[in-house]
Amino acid sequence: MQVTSPVREPLVTGGKTLHDVTNDIARHVEGKPTRLWYISFIISVIVMSYGIYCLYNTWWVGLGVWGLNKTVGWAWDITNFVWWVGIGHAGTLISAVLLLFRQKWRASINRAAEAMTIFAVLCAASFIMMHAGRAWLAYWCLPLGNTYGTLWVNFNSPLVWDVFAISTYLTVSVVFWYIGLIPDLATIRDRAQNSISRFVYGTLAFGWNGGAKDWSRYEAVSLVLAGLSTPLVLSVHTIVSMDFATSVIPGWHTTIFPPYFVAGAIFSGFAMVLTLMLVTRVTFKLQDYITMGHIESMNKIILLTGSIVGVAYITEFFIAAYSGVDYESYCFINRAFGPYWWAYWSMMSCNVISPQLFWFKKIRTSITATFILSIIVNIGMWFERFVIIVTSLHRDYLPSSWAMFHPTRFDIGDYIFSFGFFFTLFFLFAKYLPVINMFEIKMILKSSGDKKSKPADVHAAKTTTV
């Protein structure tokens, strides 16, 4: 099929055979969970339980338990929403765009990244539900037939576009992820030692038999779905950015938002994938599959997108000054030097300055540095959304209404909920499903398989000499 240059670093190290790959990855699904998994999972559940308590309060008592007010009507809720949606983007980018571009290194990380996408989008969706004053009626945002006569959704509203964008995104992501799982599920079914596993994985594998026809269909579907997902990478965050861009609030009303948001989303998504993969890699001992090469490639993307985001920040300032609009100029001066200066400068240092460190190969290839920076980037991206939402709202047109936003323990608790929820799902995924795409790894073993054959050749050569 494809020719891989022998000078390229191998994508999988450690001289794995096909059987090794299956063993290494399916081991975690088949074996008893490790102590570490139990501890992590229980912590996640505890965190989620506290979050559920906070969520219960939010829904039962009212949104007044949050720190919002008449001026700042969105703060942590929508910050978290945009943040989670952004994180989700990396999964789609890795699985769809990199697939189309035949970037084979994606094989080791796409499964987990896609799972992360789905869980992140679920977390994001939970904030859509949370932020609605009457969440039990949130389904009115869907264009469902009803008995209210002509009353329907308002297609002018970016929130309706959001609903479409997010639901499409979630659906396509789930389907893509699941289709990709089927060959691996079949592998696990075939290796299953007990009838329950065989039944469950067998059902989930949809009767996959590994025949050429199966594979041919699989390839076709993957390609179609990849094609479908690719525009989503751009559209979802574009639409999310339109929540702000189509408004009249200075600091929101900005045409630069769509590309800026997409770059930011990829930026934060890759950082999150890195955070998760670095942990999974160590806990599941998958260093041979997720190699330094992967980490470095991802760091390069972070560096690129981080720089795009940085340029966007500076452009905003330029436009604010150039436009000559008082409100706009004030908004940006206020961001940098107003009462929320600390949020702005946290954002700037985390998002613009810190990724520039990846210009240095030493840092780019350091596990510790990457891990720390990946977390810093996500902190920065959270602040970016906070800065956009809160600093624009808290001092908009009429100074009489200017106010500050102070989070309460329920703002924080509901954010904590999303972490608990995310990690609970992620740990369940890591235990019960193959975290690395086995069959795709096997493919790249083949095409970049010089490494594998080398010891055998040496052995053969030796025998011939004897």
Place this chain on the structure above:
Amino acid sequence: MSENSKRYWRSTQELTNETGFVRNANEEFPGLSNPSHANNEAKGSGMELSSHRRDFLKVMGFSIAAASLAACEAPVKKAIPLLNKPEEYEPGVANWYASTYAEDGEYASILVKTREGRPIKIEGNTLSSITKGGTSTRIQASVLSLYDTERFRGPRAAGKNVQWAQADDEIAAKLKEISASNGAIRIVTGSLLSPASKQVIADFKAAYPSAQHVTYDTNSAFGLTKACKIAFGESFVPGYRFDKANIVVSFGADFLGTWISPAEFSKQWVSGRKVNKHNSNMSRLYSFEGTMSLTSANADHRNAIRPTEEGQYVAALYNAVAKLTGAATISVAAPANAKFIDEAAADLVHHKGTGLVVSGSNDFNIQLLVLAINNLVGNIGTTVGTEATSNMKQGDDEAMSAFVKELGAGSVSAAIFWGVNPVYDYPQGAALKGAISKLPLSVSFADRPDETAEACQFVCPDNHYLESWNDAEPLKGYYSLTQPVISPLFKTRQAQDSLLKWSSAKADFYTYLQEYWKAHMYPQQKVRDNFRDFWTYSLHDGIFEPKNADWRTHAAAAPAVTGHEADSHTEPSGLVHGETAAKSEAPASSAKGFSVDLGSVTSAISSSAKGSGFDLVLYESVGMGSGRSANNPWLQEFPDPISRSCWENFVSISMTTAKELGVVVDEGDTFLLNVTYNGVSMKLPALVQPGQNKNTISIAVGYGRSVAGKAGVNVGKNVFPWISTANGYASNLVTGVKLEKTGEEYKVAHVQTHHTIMGRDIIQEATLSDYKKDPSAGHVSHLISTPEGPKKATDFSLWNRHERPNHAWGMSIDLNACTGCGACVISCQAENNIPVVGKQEVLNRREMHWIRIDRYYSTNDVSALGVLDRPGALEIPSDDPEVVFQPLMCQHCNNAPCETVCPVAATTHSTEGLNQMTYNRCVGTRYCANNCPYKVRRFNWFSYPDNKDFAINPAQTDLGRMVLNPDVTVRARGVIEKCSMCVQRIQDGKLTAKRDNRRPKDGEIETACSQSCPADAIVFGDMNDPESRIAGIMETEYEMRSYRVLEEINTNPSVSYLTKIRNKAEKAHA
């Protein structure tokens, strides 16, 4: 097993196959067979025989079901249909009754809206030539006090509920006993405006000759009445005419906020402030005041004087005027900073007879000197009316001190307190409390618990004024009537009835009042030829003004009526706002003899105590007043027009003092200050007040009630004990006050924490001289450069125009007229069922008011600063700022940013230009609130009607719910709400017009805010109606004074504003 072939018979009849047996063999209960079976048997269906068991089961099933259903309690419906519907009563249709509010130092002739028998809203009565339809915050809020759950349910004796008969017997017996032994009986009341009630007291005094009447005003104007007594030989408050004054000079008299009769004065003053293309005459207001009162804030020129030096300033003005008029000057030390004295003097002399000098001081020497100035420039008899004098303040501080002394000495045997609460608001209240509790007889007429009632043996609760008959004479010869609009809710009784009962009079007060009017008022007119008609008309109109030509015309034009027809489905005719310039005839201007010995005044002023330490001004706040309505949550949550804070009193300090003490107020976070006067220290939160004199601090009275009810108790601190009575009058000004910063932090709830407009043109203003040159002065046009040259920002639009085929409702708000009083805020709250959320939620910046009055201070010039330094500098108000008020409600944008972003189309545009909010469609995303550039949308963060944390919200009790307007939904948790431009009133007006087969008339439909405004600052109407006032304003003021807030973002609001015009003196060095 062998086959068992044995047979058993049930009876020998079966064995013998008897016919009777065979017939009934298969029936279980042969005797019970249904007679109707006889018919069915003929059909041979055979079902009858087997159906009995099933029937039984059916019946049993039904019985069980019925029994269990019966066990379920059917909901008890409280609605009881009318057996005989009263003629004038129509469910769903409001009845309006004319009445009078005269309480707490305020007066207004009012209309009361009742729905299904419940009074729910107060509006001003435009027939009154005194208040002309104006109201105030407290007048608007008074309807809620009717439904106060804390009100006394009936008479009480020694803290226990008793029957009226028992209380009456005991009190009458005691009174007789005391009277027999010639023991002193004292009736302490506030200023009684009611002539009939005064007669009742006179009768009481006749029955008990040892009784005396003491009039006690909490915020007394004794200095003024005493000065008039000296100057004119008669003790009164002059009938001021601010409408006739081209020049007003106020020395600390907050006539727009709290002084004498603010609703009346606001109406008058504003009539001279309205300018347009055709009339650019405008009165000028000078204010010499150390604190920032509402009047001070509205002044064209303001000098923040030290209050203890007020005498010197008045003397300086006297001398300046005297110099110009050639009169003798007096020798009083010149004041420290005579800014604006010369300008004011020149103006007063230039406008002889049309100027007005007023002072809020209670020092009669200062008041005498003020009268002398008015006399010098010929204002006595014109703007200082001496014929139609005011009865608003009749309090006699000397008599009250004498009473307190007597009480302390134990020489009083009985005291009756009516409408006063001296234990709380008299400086020596604590001592008074002890003395009252030792009295042989003490009676309070308080209708709800207060500090004095608590100390009294008997509480004989008065009716609320909406349950009472009464009359009032606010100005001499100008009468009005109070009529009950609801039966007493509790076993309360009018105070007058109690007094009549105890003085053994037979008549009830209603009859008494009629008799009194028959004897005293009826003869004053010739329009009505029988008393029945006269009474009915007076009651219908609410007023009787024999001296007013307008009244005579109006009365003569009205048809004769018979029977009791005091109500009307619509408001009395002539309710159209508009011409507010005084149409009523001026009282005869022949001045009473005026004589003042300026020598003694001069020496008194020269020797008056010099200020040391800080001067402390104890002022009444616009919302809370004397604290009588402390348990009214609407008033507690009413943001003070100047400080924009609520649920608290605080110590206002100047910016200089703040700097010295190191106090910074940020977002309501402040420090407690230790205020010490006369050896008494109190800790109060600091509030930095721009424009405050640097040696002056001020604290609002009316807070810190210890007995009031859940909304009012222990809110703030009571500073009445600091009122000084040292000089023989109650002085709200004391000096030698010490101020220390404590380390303690504190939060004061503000609804606005940024005080400047940041150089934005949301406020557009000009000076009068510029305006005269160019009527578009101050108007900012937003132009955008295009290749075709500059174009207006509003010429570019993405939007299709909304069609306005029928009406186009709009509003025009005159920034020049708005005094910032806030009557509209409470009016809107009452009309639209706006919840009260409490201090914590206001701190969280979640107050729910649909209309707010933004108050901005001017800043110092920042043009020298760099771009980055400017915003910070613009946030700091000037130490001597100009103030502007801007009422802001939903702007009903035609390109509404909120409408496009709502995902569920819960907020939409009507074909009449209204931005509508559909509560039951709202899912609560708050996107609309975020995208509103005016930030007028409010979110229901909690379920205010039933969340127990909001117990102060009136909608939480059965009684409190009675005040709710049934035409307006009570909003659920999680939905957005906002100003609807009183859509319920628009619908009502349209229906009325449709019923009469005509178009709605301009002025027929008024929003709550426009109707209640004492300044007529808000004009509401149909912009499609060429005859309407609003269409007129839109046309004449287009591109002139009229502007829209944030015009450049092209939201195209239906609410427009008229620029603020300041009438600066030509030569004034500002």
